[in-house]
Amino acid sequence: MTRQPLRLAILEAVSVLEEAGVPSPRVDAELLAAHLLGIERTRLGLVPLVDPAMIDAYRAMIAQRAKRIPLQYITGSTGMGEIDIEVGPGVFVPRPETELLLAWALAHLEGLQEHPPVVLDLCTGSGALALAIAHARPDAIVHAVELEPHALAWARRNAERCAAAGDTPILLHQGDVTDRNLLTALEGRVDVVVSNPPYIPEGTDLPPEVIEHDPHTALFGGPDGMSVIKPMVANIARWLRIGGAVGIEHDDTNGPLVAELFAQRRVFGEVTEHPDLAGRPRFVVARRVPTDVEARRARAQGEAGV
Numbered sequence: 001m002t003r004q005p006l007r008l009a010i011l012e013a014v015s016v017l018e019e020a021g022v023p024s025p026r027v028d029a030e031l032l033a034a035h036l037l038g039i040e041r042t043r044l045g046l047v048p049l050v051d052p053a054m055i056d057a058y059r060a061m062i063a064q065r066a067k068r069i070p071l072q073y074i075t076g077s078t079g080m081g082e083i084d085i086e087v088g089p090g091v092f093v094p095r096p097e098t099e100l101l102l103a104w105a106l107a108h109l110e111g112l113q114e115h116p117p118v119v120l121d122l123c124t125g126s127g128a129l130a131l132a133i134a135h136a137r138p139d140a141i142v143h144a145v146e147l148e149p150h151a152l153a154w155a156r157r158n159a160e161r162c163a164a165a166g167d168t169p170i171l172l173h174q175g176d177v178t179d180r181n182l183l184t185a186l187e188g189r190v191d192v193v194v195s196n197p198p199y200i201p202e203g204t205d206l207p208p209e210v211i212e213h214d215p216h217t218a219l220f221g222g223p224d225g226m227s228v229i230k231p232m233v234a235n236i237a238r239w240l241r242i243g244g245a246v247g248i249e250h251d252d253t254n255g256p257l258v259a260e261l262f263a264q265r266r267v268f269g270e271v272t273e274h275p276d277l278a279g280r281p282r283f284v285v286a287r288r289v290p291t292d293v294e295a296r297r298a299r300a301q302g303e304a305g306v
Contacts, residue, residue: 255281
């Protein structure tokens with residue numbers, strides 16, 4: 001059969017996605033074509049003609065996207081840092097904004113060279129943050145916590161794949177990040193805590209790709225979006241070693257509130273709000289500082305040569 005122009009197929013796809021209300025029809029149409037061809041999106045112009053079978057497969061993928069199925073569910077993966085993460089039904093799709101939290105964590109870890117850093121990723125979902133950190137810092141001991149069994153299965157699958165590719169294996173734990181008895185063995189030992197918890201206030205209007213496909217428990221954090229973050233802060237205080245740091249992603253309406261949660265506790269200092277690329281409040285960081293008692297104890301140990 002006669003080969004057909006790829007450009008025309010993409011134009012047709014853009015029209016279908018526009019009619020379906022997809023927010024970025026051209027980008028999505030090109031990304032799906034590139035995925036199907038196994039090439040970079042920027043190289044689509046080098047493929048003028050394709051087989052009819054490819055056109056049929058492409059139209060089938062476009063039909064899925066027109067139903068507002070997430071692009072990442074159709075391709076089966078998304079990126080985080082320098083790695084690809086497999087995603088699908090039952091797990092939250094990591095957002096590009098979380099790359100900023102990853103960048104902060106890696107920058108903080110650059111200053112930690114005297115011992116293998118201990119990292120804790122709370123509400124890990126697909127394992128994206130934990131695995132991206134482990135890839136970038138193979139010397140790190142990375143723990144990741146997830147409550148939901150379906151999400152944990154995706155995290156385990158991704159962890160096994162990354163380990164098989166040569167990355168340092170991460171340590172996965174099933175548990176509730178608000179549980180006071182969770183991971184007591186890590187108390188005072190963690191250098192960096194990162195978290196992209198459920199933080200959207202209940203009732204928020206969301207696009208079909210999100211509300212119909214991302215797990216409800218991975219999205220919503222109670223009426224104000226803070227039902228997980230508030231109790232989690234107390235646990236973070238006990239996990240972090242003095243000098244350690246935490247970064248928590250949050251809803252863009254809750255930046256000051258999250259910052260205040262840390263500022264109110266004596267064990268946290270250097271509380272800073274960070275915006276995303278659109279300038280919206282996106283994540284808060286803080287450093288674990290010694291209390292007066294801890295500072296006196298450290299001075300006494302130093303004077304005693306301990």
